Amino acid sequence: MEPRYDRAARALHWLAGVLLLGQCAFGYWMDGIARNTPERAFFINLHKSTGLLIGLLILLRIFWHLTRPTPRYPITLPRQQQYLALGVHRVLYLLMLAMPVSGYLASNFSKYGVKFFNLVVLPPWGSDDKLIYGAFNQSHKIAAVLLLTLVALHVLAALWHAWLRDGIFSRISLRPF
Ligand code: HEM
Ligand code: HEM
Numbered sequence: 001m002e003p004r005y006d007r008a009a010r011a012l013h014w015l016a017g018v019l020l021l022g023q024c025a026f027g028y029w030m031d032g033i034a035r036n037t038p039e040r041a042f043f044i045n046l047h048k049s050t051g052l053l054i055g056l057l058i059l060l061r062i063f064w065h066l067t068r069p070t071p072r073y074p075i076t077l078p079r080q081q082q083y084l085a086l087g088v089h090r091v092l093y094l095l096m097l098a099m100p101v102s103g104y105l106a107s108n109f110s111k112y113g114v115k116f117f118n119l120v121v122l123p124p125w126g127s128d129d130k131l132i133y134g135a136f137n138q139s140h141k142i143a144a145v146l147l148l149t150l151v152a153l154h155v156l157a158a159l160w161h162a163w164l165r166d167g168i169f170s171r172i173s174l175r176p177f
Pocket of ligand 1: 016096154169171
């Protein structure tokens with residue numbers, strides 16, 4: 001039997017994946033809410049709050065990744081494909097982290113800060129600076145497009161391996177054996 005990711009790594013992969021895609025859908029859905037309304041303020045704060053929690057999960061996932069070796073690939077997988085997969089995974093980790101970090105930094109350069117779950121006020125530690133806010137906000141938007149594009153390619157590659165039945169998909173699947 002070929003080596004696989006451990007149970008926690010597999011669970012973290014799918015949990016973080018579903019939450020990140022849901023959070024992206026949430027972000028784009030918010031675009032449709034009229035600006036300067038209480039409804040928009042409510043949902044933006046909810047998005048910020050769920051985003052910060054997902055950020056903690058991503059930190060745990062990165063810690064798990066860095067403290068355990070990546071399971072050896074089957075020798076049937078060409079070297080270039082192994083390097084490509086490892087490179088793509090590294091960029092995916094960077095983009096996963098960039099999402100909550102850019103959002104959090106942007107929030108601290110606007111007078112609104114974060115109202116955690118619309119209950120606890122986390123006052124901003126930065127100045128109310130439109131230029132800095134705009135730069136981080138723009139990075140948040142660009143990182144989302146890059147993340148979704150790379151995830152689409154990652155999923156296509158995963159489905160291709162599932163179709164080939166070469167054992168790559170089983171490395172991360174939730175099946176217990
Ligand atoms: C937001 C969505 C997703 C993200 C950010 C993501 C990210 C990642 C990362 C970073 C790894 C490498 C894990 C490590 O080495 O620590 C990985 C592995 C993997 N993912 Fe995803 N993933 C996502 C969704 C999916 C989906 C939907 C599928 C399948 C349809 C999938 C299939 C796989 C497979 C098969 C592997 C193992 C690849 C290998 O061992 O080289 N992923 N994923
Ligand atoms: C954890 C991961 C996160 C993901 C995947 C995510 C994703 C997104 C997406 C896809 C958008 C829509 C972008 C667009 O309209 O082009 C968005 C908007 C936004 N996000 Fe996030 N987000 C995350 C975390 C956060 C955090 C932690 C904060 C702040 C603390 C935040 C603050 C915002 C704000 C304020 C907007 C609205 C920007 C605007 O319309 O000008 N996000 N997010």
